[in-house]
Amino acid sequence: MKIDSVEKLRARAASAREAAGRVPVKILISMGTCGLAAGAQPVRQALRDEIAARNLGNSLEVVEVGCMGLCHCEPSLIAWNTATGAATIYGDVSPQQIPAILETAPGEIAAGTRTLERTWYYPEFEEKPDDPRVLQSRIVLRNTGRLNPESLDSYLAADGYAALARALTQMTPAEVIDEIVRSGLRGRGGGGFPTGRKWQFAAAQPAGEKFMICNADEGDPGAFMDRAVLEGDPHAVLEAMAIGGYATGASNGVIYIRAEYPLAVKRLDIAIRQAEEAGLLGKNIFGSGFDFSIEIKYGAGAFVCGEETALIHSIEGCRGEPTFKPPFPAVQGLWKRPTVVNNVETYACVAAILRKGAEWFRSIGTPGSPGTKVFALAGKVAQVGLVEVPMGTKLRDMIFQLGGGIKNGRRFKAVQTGGPSGGCITEASLDVPIDYESLKALGSMMGSGGMIVMDEDDCMINIARFFLEFTLDESCGKCTPCRIGNRRLYEMLCEICDGRGTMDTLERLKRLSAVIKDTALCGLGQTSPNPVLSTLKNFEDEYLAHIRDNRCPAGVCPNLIHYEITERCVGCGICARQCPVGCIAGERKMIHQIDQTRCVKCGVCYQVCKFHAVEKC
Amino acid sequence: MPCSCQGAGKPETDITLRYPDKTAELNAYLDALPLEAHPDRKRGVLIQSLHRAQQIFGYLPAEVQALVARKLEISIAEVYGVISFYSYFTDKPVGRYKINICTGTACFVKGANKILDEFRRQLNIREGESTPDGKFFLGALRCVGACSLAPVVMVNDRVYGNVTAKMVSEILADCAD
Incomplete structure (x- = not known):
C-alpha cells in the first residue's frame, strides 16, 4: 500500500506499533558484521529451535537487530519486556545458555550467563536517563540495535518518516534549513563544518538538477559507526537524505559506500526498495509534488575517497583524486551540478532534529558542538565497543567507565583519536570535555570518531610510523608534499625505530611535517603529519630515549631491545625448546642463557616462560 | 612490462x-x-x-x-x-583462498604484523602475491570493522578473530579444496 499522505503514514505507524505491542517480550539479537563474526548465527538457530520446542512463538518475539555496540561481548542479546521496561543485557552468549535465558524473565538474570550493567546501555531510551552513572545518550544510534533493519514497519513504529512528512507538508525548504542551522549540527565525518550552512549554499544555487550525496566510505581504521548505522537503521539515512533534498532542491540522492561493507549494502538495498514501494521515495512524496530517488554507488578501496571532491570524482568513474576548492561541491559538484555531501552519522541526526526541534538538540552537548558523537572504542581497553555520548563528555569517563579501563591491568598511556589525521592524547588531558575545538586544541581532531587506547606496551614512535605507513599506502599521489614528503617522514621514523636516528633526524622530522601541513592539496595530506607532531609534543622523551640512549622504553622496537634470563629461571628448558633459532642454552635445573649474537628478538622465550624469568631490556 | x-x-x-x-x-x-x-x-x-x-x-x-x-x-x-x-581491483589472477590480514589500528596494536610475518613465512610469498599453485593469495586490508576481535584474519568471507601466530597453520589447514 502506498503511503501517500500524512494520515496514511500515521495509520500505518499506529498499526505497526499495535502489532509490535501484541507480543511485549522481545529478544533482541545483534546480527551486525561483528555479531555474525563472533557467532550470532548458531545462537539465533538455538533460539529458533528452543522457541519451537517450547512452543513459545506467541509469547515472545525474536528481533534481529543491528549492532548494539557491545563488541567486547558478542554474541550479545537483550531480553526486554517492552510493556514494563524490564530488560537484561546478555553478553558472550552461547547456544547452550539459550534455555536458561528463555526461562528467565527480562530484568532477572539467568544462571550461568554474563550480563551487563544497565548503566552501560539503555536500548529503550533515546535520551540519557537522569542518572550520573549513565553516560550514553543515543540519537544517532537511536534505532540501531533496537529495530529490525530489514522491516519498514519496525522503522515506522519508531516515528520513522514522520520528520520527512512534517518537512514536506508543513515546512518550506527555507524553514527546514533554518531548523538545521539553529540546531548547530556539524559534519560528523571529521571536519565539523556546519551542516545547515552547507545546505544553504546548495539551496542558493539556481534551480535545476542538484545532488544529495551520502558519504558512506568509512575508511578510518578503527572506526565503524557508519557501518553500524547502515546495518542497523538504514531508513534513517534515506529519510534524512530526502529531507536534505527537499531543503536544497535536489531530487537525486547517491549513497557512496565502500565495497568492504557487503551487509550494509544489502540492507540499504532492501530499505530503498521498501521505501520506493511505499511511495516514501520516488515521485510526489506525501502528495507534496516533491520527487526524490536514491541510488547506491560503490567505492573500490581508496581511503582518499572520503574527501568530498575525490568522492565525487569516484562516482563519476574516475580516479578518486581530490581537486582544489573552490569551487565547492555546493556550487559545482557531481557532473558539475550543485551537490551536498554529508556523512552517514550527520544524516542520522537530521530526522531526530526535525521531530524534536533545534532547541532540544542544542540542549545536548556543548554550545559550540551540540548533540552527541559516536565513538568506536578499541585497542587496549577492556570493553571494546561502539558508544554514543553527548559532546563534552570526558575521555576519562569514556575509557575508564564505558571502556572498563585498560586490559590486563596495564597502565594507560595515550588515546589516539581522529585516525591517521589525528593525534595522541595523554593522561594529563583526560579530563578535558571533548568537542571539535577542544580536540583540535590538544593537537588531535574529532575525525570520524575512532578512539584507539594504548597502554605502556605501545611504542609511540612505532604508532606514528604505523599511521604514516597508512597514509603512504593511501596517498593518491597527485601532490608532491603528500606523495614524497610523507615517504621521507616515514623513512625518518624508521631510522629512529631502528636506532639510527640522530638529533638532526628529529629536526628534519619537525621541519618537513610543517611543510607538508602547509602545502598538501587536500585534507588527507594536510593532516598526515599530525600523528608525528602530536607524539613529538607529548612523548618527546620517548623519541630521545630511542635516539640518545638507544632504548625503546615500551620494549617494541626490535633493534633497541634485548632479552635476558634472570635468576628467577628454574631451568625448565621450555624457552630453549621453543626458541626458533636455538640460541638459548643451559643445564637442566640451572639458569639458562641467551646467545645475544644469534638472538632474533622474536620474544618467544619471553612469552613462554611461566616463571617470568625472561626480561625485556 | x-x-x-x-x-x-x-x-x-x-x-x-x-x-x-x-x-x-x-x-x-x-x-x-x-x-x-x-x-x-x-x-x-x-x-x-x-x-x-x-x-x-x-x-x-x-x-x-x-x-x-x-x-x-x-x-x-x-x-x-x-x-x-583502487586497491579492490586487480589485473592479476589471485589465489582461490584469499587470506587478508587486517592491519587496521586496533589489529596493529594487538600484533597483526606478527601474524602477517607468519603467513609470509609459511606461504613463502609477500603480501599482494599468490602462491604458484594458485591456492593462496596473501593480502593486507585496512579495518574490517571487527576491532573487538583483533587481530583479525579473513579467508574469503570467513572471519577468524583473536588470531595468534600459532593459529596460522591451523587456518591454512582449514583451506582444504
Whole structure:
C-alpha cells in the first residue's frame, strides 16, 4: 500500500506499533558484521529451535537487530519486556545458555550467563536517563540495535518518516534549513563544518538538477559507526537524505559506500526498495509534488575517497583524486551540478532534529558542538565497543567507565583519536570535555570518531610510523608534499625505530611535517603529519630515549631491545625448546642463557616462560 | 612490462575468447545498463562495471578492460588508470583462498604484523602475491570493522578473530579444496 499522505503514514505507524505491542517480550539479537563474526548465527538457530520446542512463538518475539555496540561481548542479546521496561543485557552468549535465558524473565538474570550493567546501555531510551552513572545518550544510534533493519514497519513504529512528512507538508525548504542551522549540527565525518550552512549554499544555487550525496566510505581504521548505522537503521539515512533534498532542491540522492561493507549494502538495498514501494521515495512524496530517488554507488578501496571532491570524482568513474576548492561541491559538484555531501552519522541526526526541534538538540552537548558523537572504542581497553555520548563528555569517563579501563591491568598511556589525521592524547588531558575545538586544541581532531587506547606496551614512535605507513599506502599521489614528503617522514621514523636516528633526524622530522601541513592539496595530506607532531609534543622523551640512549622504553622496537634470563629461571628448558633459532642454552635445573649474537628478538622465550624469568631490556 | 594486448584475439591467450560464457554474462550486464539518459555520463557506471567484471572473471585481465572500455566509449588507458588506483581491483589472477590480514589500528596494536610475518613465512610469498599453485593469495586490508576481535584474519568471507601466530597453520589447514 502506498503511503501517500500524512494520515496514511500515521495509520500505518499506529498499526505497526499495535502489532509490535501484541507480543511485549522481545529478544533482541545483534546480527551486525561483528555479531555474525563472533557467532550470532548458531545462537539465533538455538533460539529458533528452543522457541519451537517450547512452543513459545506467541509469547515472545525474536528481533534481529543491528549492532548494539557491545563488541567486547558478542554474541550479545537483550531480553526486554517492552510493556514494563524490564530488560537484561546478555553478553558472550552461547547456544547452550539459550534455555536458561528463555526461562528467565527480562530484568532477572539467568544462571550461568554474563550480563551487563544497565548503566552501560539503555536500548529503550533515546535520551540519557537522569542518572550520573549513565553516560550514553543515543540519537544517532537511536534505532540501531533496537529495530529490525530489514522491516519498514519496525522503522515506522519508531516515528520513522514522520520528520520527512512534517518537512514536506508543513515546512518550506527555507524553514527546514533554518531548523538545521539553529540546531548547530556539524559534519560528523571529521571536519565539523556546519551542516545547515552547507545546505544553504546548495539551496542558493539556481534551480535545476542538484545532488544529495551520502558519504558512506568509512575508511578510518578503527572506526565503524557508519557501518553500524547502515546495518542497523538504514531508513534513517534515506529519510534524512530526502529531507536534505527537499531543503536544497535536489531530487537525486547517491549513497557512496565502500565495497568492504557487503551487509550494509544489502540492507540499504532492501530499505530503498521498501521505501520506493511505499511511495516514501520516488515521485510526489506525501502528495507534496516533491520527487526524490536514491541510488547506491560503490567505492573500490581508496581511503582518499572520503574527501568530498575525490568522492565525487569516484562516482563519476574516475580516479578518486581530490581537486582544489573552490569551487565547492555546493556550487559545482557531481557532473558539475550543485551537490551536498554529508556523512552517514550527520544524516542520522537530521530526522531526530526535525521531530524534536533545534532547541532540544542544542540542549545536548556543548554550545559550540551540540548533540552527541559516536565513538568506536578499541585497542587496549577492556570493553571494546561502539558508544554514543553527548559532546563534552570526558575521555576519562569514556575509557575508564564505558571502556572498563585498560586490559590486563596495564597502565594507560595515550588515546589516539581522529585516525591517521589525528593525534595522541595523554593522561594529563583526560579530563578535558571533548568537542571539535577542544580536540583540535590538544593537537588531535574529532575525525570520524575512532578512539584507539594504548597502554605502556605501545611504542609511540612505532604508532606514528604505523599511521604514516597508512597514509603512504593511501596517498593518491597527485601532490608532491603528500606523495614524497610523507615517504621521507616515514623513512625518518624508521631510522629512529631502528636506532639510527640522530638529533638532526628529529629536526628534519619537525621541519618537513610543517611543510607538508602547509602545502598538501587536500585534507588527507594536510593532516598526515599530525600523528608525528602530536607524539613529538607529548612523548618527546620517548623519541630521545630511542635516539640518545638507544632504548625503546615500551620494549617494541626490535633493534633497541634485548632479552635476558634472570635468576628467577628454574631451568625448565621450555624457552630453549621453543626458541626458533636455538640460541638459548643451559643445564637442566640451572639458569639458562641467551646467545645475544644469534638472538632474533622474536620474544618467544619471553612469552613462554611461566616463571617470568625472561626480561625485556 | 610487455604490452598486454599482444595476445588479444588469440583463443589461447585472450580470456574473453577462452571463457565465452563469462564474456556473454559481462556483455549482458553492460548492455542492460541505462546509458541512454545521459550519454555524457557513461563513465559513471565504470566502477560498478569493473566490480561486476571482477566478480565474473576473478580479476581484470587486459582483454576484459578493453571490453569495458569499448562499451563505455572511453580509452583503455582511462580504465587501467582506474583499476590501478583502487586497491579492490586487480589485473592479476589471485589465489582461490584469499587470506587478508587486517592491519587496521586496533589489529596493529594487538600484533597483526606478527601474524602477517607468519603467513609470509609459511606461504613463502609477500603480501599482494599468490602462491604458484594458485591456492593462496596473501593480502593486507585496512579495518574490517571487527576491532573487538583483533587481530583479525579473513579467508574469503570467513572471519577468524583473536588470531595468534600459532593459529596460522591451523587456518591454512582449514583451506582444504
